[in-house]
Amino acid sequence: MSSSAMATRRKRKTVEENEVPRPAKVPHRSSCCRPAITAGSAESEAEKARWDFYPIDLESARSGNHGPRPVRVYADGIFDLFHAGHARMLEQAKNIFPPEVYLIVGVCSDKLTHCMKGQTVMNEWERYEGLRNCRYVDEVVEDAPWIVTPDFLELHKIDFVAHDDIPYGAKGGIDDVYKDIKAAGKFVATQRTEGVSTSDIIARLVKNYDQFVRRNLARGYTAKELNVSFFNKTKINMQEKFDQTKKKMKDVKTMSKDLMNKGRDKSFEIINRWDERSREIIGSFLDLFGSEGALNRALIDGRTIIQRAISPPSSPTRASSAASYGSDENDGEEEQDEVVNHRDSIQVDEYSDDDLP
Structure with missing residues (x-):
């Protein structure tokens, strides 16, 4: 097995070990049938006009006793190289309160991201469209701010902000950009998917640089296009x-x-x-x-x-003939003697019968 396959298996095992419990049933959403709407559009304004926005506290949201309108939850990020970790975080945010959540996702622009965090692989349009076509997202806020303010919450009628609970610092000595949101009781925590991140994917590309360059050269890219x-x-x-x-x-x-x-x-x-x-x-x-x-x-x-x-039986000799003749005579004499003896015995019997008184 190659080292890359083994690394992928280890990553998959890490994800499985940190499996986030999924809801038994995801409620029906119109966002599953079409791309999410864009904040500020006529559709966005029509959605806000549908409801009477009264405050919802965290306890009411968790119990589901907050009236007919859905809870509006906001999640923000860069979402570069949209991956499984991003999707799982948005799934948690979408299903964090019963019975229904209207999920708004803020995506920072290229200019702000390059200034605050660094270079991205995908441009802002690609990142916006990736989020608009995610099944869990109902609305996308383009050019989202780095720090969420009360005015921003009021503008988009946001009830709660969803993000992992790890402090997220920023330039200017800010320890946690969600500090004020947490203090106001409007923060709900999601769980990170360990072993999956944009930085990890980029590290794989850098590690196997020659392999991916060869791959793209074989697919028709020029050395100039690849900066080789x-x-x-x-x-x-x-x-x-x-x-x-x-x-x-x-x-x-x-x-x-x-x-x-x-x-x-x-x-x-x-x-x-x-x-x-x-x-x-x-x-x-x-x-x-x-x-x-x-x-x-x-x-x-x-x-x-x-x-x-070839060799018939031999003729008899004189000696053998004489012997044969002698034997024949003897046989004849013996037969004659037997006849005479028989005749004499008969006469004796007859004489004996006559002499009886």
Whole structure:
């Protein structure tokens, strides 16, 4: 993870840890549907003419028992590089009293801001329009004063001023520009969003100056428009090419590693297939050509048949014939003796029967 991403995560965590409780329900406001009106305009005067402005104390405002008109709350600032901290502060101010708050936001001009605080990134028109298009704002006071006076409160029919409670000093030995407002009981405090500020955003830009210069040069801005010297432009271009080459080399290395891994896996697969196939081929070969194989058995059987065909049985000899003849005579004599013996036994039986009394 890059250092900038880690820094952003830390900032987000800081904001979450300092989470300001949000209201469960934001009442319907016409300012959500159109830009906020400008103080001094016909719309602003018509809004003030709608109501009978009687004093509202802090206790009545907090309880909501202050009659039908909305509580008019004023919040002021520079609002340069309008960011999440600004939006969250205005959200608090808009919902600080029930049931409805009419939020007026004062924005200081470029001339006053440059004199009292320093250079801004955005000009006054950009800052005015940023506030006019914020959903929580009902009315914008352009060229707002640095210090809020009773006359200013009366002019804009302001009931309370909203700001964080940290003392805000000014030139001329002023310790806190809201000191008199606090003493009059017309001040309500909002909570700051820690870790988010205009100064912090500018610090990020300064820290990553080369990166943002390269970014804008790549988007078509000229070195003159960015107030970059020829030497710095050359250095930045060289650095950009170096980073691009480094990125390409890294991509090629990653691709090569992936291809090697894929090739290795494919090789293992091919080797395993060949091993299985070779075992099948060897088994088939042995079944056919082995000592107990079908081919060997066929050769042996064929050889036996051929030998029998070529070599018929041998003729009998004289000795074997005589032996055979002698055995035949003996067999005949034995048969003749058996017949004679059988006949004699019959005669004996017959004689014995006649001699019986």
